[in-house]
Amino acid sequence: MKRSITTLALLCTLYGANALAATDCNKQQLENGERMSAYLVHYSQDCLEDTLQQQLKKYELPMSVIAPSGRQLTLMHPAWKDLSVAFENLASKASNGSRMKQMYAALKNRADATAAQLTAVLGSNSVPDMKLLGHEAWEIPTNLELLEIPASADIVLPELPVETALDADCPANGGPLCPQTLEQGRELMRDWKLADRMTLLFSTTTISAIKEQVVAKDELWKTYLYDSKPMLPFDFVLTDLATGGWHKSDQFPDGFREPPRTQWFLLHPALGVEYASGALDGEQVKPVLYVEIVGANRWSPEHRWMNATVLRYLSGASVIASYVDRAGVKDTGYGLLLTLSNVYSLGVARYGEKTGVFLSIDLANLVREKYRPKYERFKDRLEAFKDKL
Secondary structure, eight states: OHHHHHHHHHHHHHHHHHHHHSOOTTOSSOOTTOOHHHHHHHHHHHSOHHHHHHHHHHTTOOSSSSOOOHHHHHHHHHHHHHHHHHHHHHHHHSOTTOHHHHHHHHHHHHHHHHHHHHHHHHHOSSOOOOGGGSGGGTOOOTTOEEOOEEOSSSOEEOOEEHHHHHHHHSOTTOOTTHHHHHHHHHHHHHHHHHHHHHHHHIIIIIHHHHHHHHHHHHHHHHHHHHTSSOOOHHHHHHHHHHHTGGGOOSSTTSOSOOOOSEEEEEEEEEEEEEEOTTSOTTSSEEEEEEEEEEEEEEOSGGGOSOOSTTGGGEEEEEEEEEEOOOTTSOSEEEEEEEEETTTEEEEEEEETTEEEEEEEEOTHHHHHHHHHHHHHHHHHHHHHHHHHO
């Protein structure tokens, strides 16, 4: 009998402890001696899952902690803007003597800075700083204190001791600001929970995904800039216009863009050695100057025009105009140039009734080193970006 009573008492004690441990999500006032900050920590842990799921659904963000897609990263931007407005509204409603009024204003500034950093990641051509998008910038800690975070090279967002401000506005023995602090505190935690989750989504796998993209695309750019068919300024302009590269973002959601699959050439000069069997003896082999009026080249073997065993080495073709100083044959001609594996060019041109066949030496190879510093600066941007991850 005594053992049964003891067991019953133990069960009642455990049940009572669990009952006390459960958070009252609709509490109208704190218990005597209960700290506001402690209650709101438990409120954020026990009472906001449904609210968070509704917020994530509203912004079409993933419900579980997985890498967000590029589109979902884009949808985070209005969420941060809405959080900024929510914190600003809390600041405007808070009493003038409230310590939390300052916290709400500072949270609004932090949300604005976070939205600005996300804008840099999504759309600018600069290497973005992503510290504010990391989880530590918005994680809800048990002491409700946000860390100091550099928002840019010139701006450092201060640490935010929210716990201290909450307990100052509503001491454990109560005070006139307690009802407002409790109501606004719950609203704060709902907004803060969304910020916590969005940075957790970003931090979990997105940064690694961006880094992997940058490393892979860095290698593609090296090949494009140094091992493809050499390009001159006109060629770069035409390629950019033809592929729409001038309006493409170099940042997430697509990451640093890949080089264009097709190189385009405009008025591209080159030298070659031409053989014309119909020319006079001694005039059959001559140097030829030609210009690719317009041409295209698929520099990557993965994207060649044709995938047949031999034809896959054909990387490009161009319409050309040529000039040869040869006795007994017209000096100027027109024809077709085929590029093989980015390196070798085989051309055929008609000079009136005569035909010449030539191999080329691309003049762009002679000035390629001149443009190397520009290529290297672009490459350094990629390296700097990888170092930040």
